[in-house]
Amino acid sequence: MGGIGKTALAVEAAHRACATGWFPGGTLFVDLRGYDDDPVTADQAVLALLDAMGVRGVDLPSTAARQYDAYRALLAERQAQMLLILDNASDPSQFLDLLPGTDHHRVLITSRDRPDTLPVRLINLATLVPDESVALIARALHDADEHDDRPEHEPDAVSELASLCDHLPLALQIAAAMLRRRRHRDIASLVAEIKKLGDTLVVLDNGSKGTDQYGRSLALRPVLETSYRRLPPDQARLLRLLALAPGAETGTEAVAALADLDMAAAMDLLENLAAACLVTGVRMRGDVQWRLHDLVRAFGAGVVAGDAELRKEGQAARKRLLGFYLRWTAAANDRLRWLPGRPEPERFADRAQALTWLDGERAGLVAAAQWAAEERYTPKAAQLAACLAEYLRWRRHVDEGITVARAAREGTHRIGDRMGEAEAWTNLGRAQREAGQAEEAIDSHTHARDLYQAAGNHRLEAMAWNNLGVALQAAGRLEEAIPAYNRARGLCQAAGDHLREAMALGNLGNALLFEGRGEEAVHTHIRVRDLFQAAGDRFREGMAWHNLGIILQQTGQVAEAIKAYDAARELRRQFGDWYGAGQTLHNLALVHEAIQRPAEARAYYLQAAEAFTRANAPTEAAEAQSAAQTLT
Incomplete structure (x- = not known):
């Protein structure tokens, strides 16, 4: 258990x-x-x-x-x-x-699960025997305060407390923590409070077969119930609401939003709950994340589920948390996409700040985006999923990108939000392509294109054609990809959207290279670079320099390719695009290796490994390290 x-x-x-x-x-x-x-x-x-x-x-x-x-x-x-x-x-x-x-x-x-289908020896653990339960409580109290002699003076009470806890170690530890907090009261007073409730002893046995999703059993609930009922109303409310938070850990600021409190008040309550052993504070990335044990979380969720008024309170809290997550995720996403001349996003002064916040809140954000499955939360949760898409691609969390996009797609379809559904199909297709699921990505982008066409939104239809072309090319269907790129380019030109025209042109240039039309590809990518420069989109300019370097390298223009890669490397580093920087550095290594400069090639491989490591791409990092090793 x-x-x-x-x-x-x-x-x-x-x-x-x-x-x-x-x-x-x-x-x-x-x-x-x-x-x-x-x-x-x-x-x-x-x-x-x-x-x-x-x-x-x-x-x-x-x-x-x-x-x-x-x-x-x-x-x-x-x-x-x-x-x-x-x-x-x-x-x-x-x-x-x-x-x-x-x-x-x-x-x-x-x-917690029996692997019954495997030929392994199974040892099922039972609860402690009574003497061991008593010893556990006594030791826990003595370790905290060597002068705490209540177990010696109240042997019957401590034995009864162990029995009421059903001799489950976690329940015994929580009971001992309560006794430490009430060190000036006797053990019998806690026993009396538990017995006064008159509840059946319950513990939660978390198993996948023959139990409900919370795995309820018979030991923990009396202690948790007593702990909960003894809490002041503000602490009890926070515990209930924290049990409804989406992630395994929740940051202090998010807890404050969930409970509609200021930061100082939320921190005070959390520290009191931590002292009662009902939450645990874990320092992560400079902030404190608050974690509920899964059994305590199940208890709190059960309290809410059993009361209509508490359910309303919980729904309002979740809406507040969604609003908090959406506001700052949108601001972080705006910062990641920000271009000179646009309004400055809230809160985040640069991309590094935005990424740090997103990294710290990622588990909760991804889980909250999946609330799109519930109709009352669909609109905001689907927007949250859309705002997360760019970040999840940057950080290479491809599986999570697929998960949140699917939740948004299903939710928006159910409520009839066709434009939201089209955006979800788009983000799903991009994540699927990153995951190597090219055929699935083609289907997703086709759905997005059809929805944008039906809505008469030619600007977004153009991007759908562009995305569809990328997916078709990834699937090896180049003869279908080129017309898709040209359709996207034509729609962008008609709308005067030079930025998106450049995106379509860049993909077209890559396709032209695959067709063996190297000179056309070079001129196309120079045009793409110039369009991004004119638009002030330095991030995509870095991508354009990288692609131009590839074309120049493959057409034998090595010196020009190195210059292009150098420009791409600097821009990608400036923007914290470490995966892109790793790709550019890896290509620089390949160029220098090809022209018999092993020392320079090795240095670039090592820099690529470092960049890939920072980008959460261990496989690419290991490959770059291995390539460097061969040149030692």
């Missing part, structure tokens, strides 16, 4: 086994966070395991398959027996690929 003490038992067992000498090769530990909103995948975990075994940097294989091969080879080579602890797994896919492939080493996996 959740809260049964699986991790504590696994770690204690590992310490004792190592002390006994069972595992002279040592122990490896990975928290798979299987029940978080963003579980660790096997591909991510193998990187951590390789790092722990000294494989990192240029030694790290460039693909996941080779990383697993290296991992298993290292384990196979080690003569000293090792113990691998894979903690908090929610699905076999998280750990199957991490098994050593040899019976020489040992593996211990903790999970």
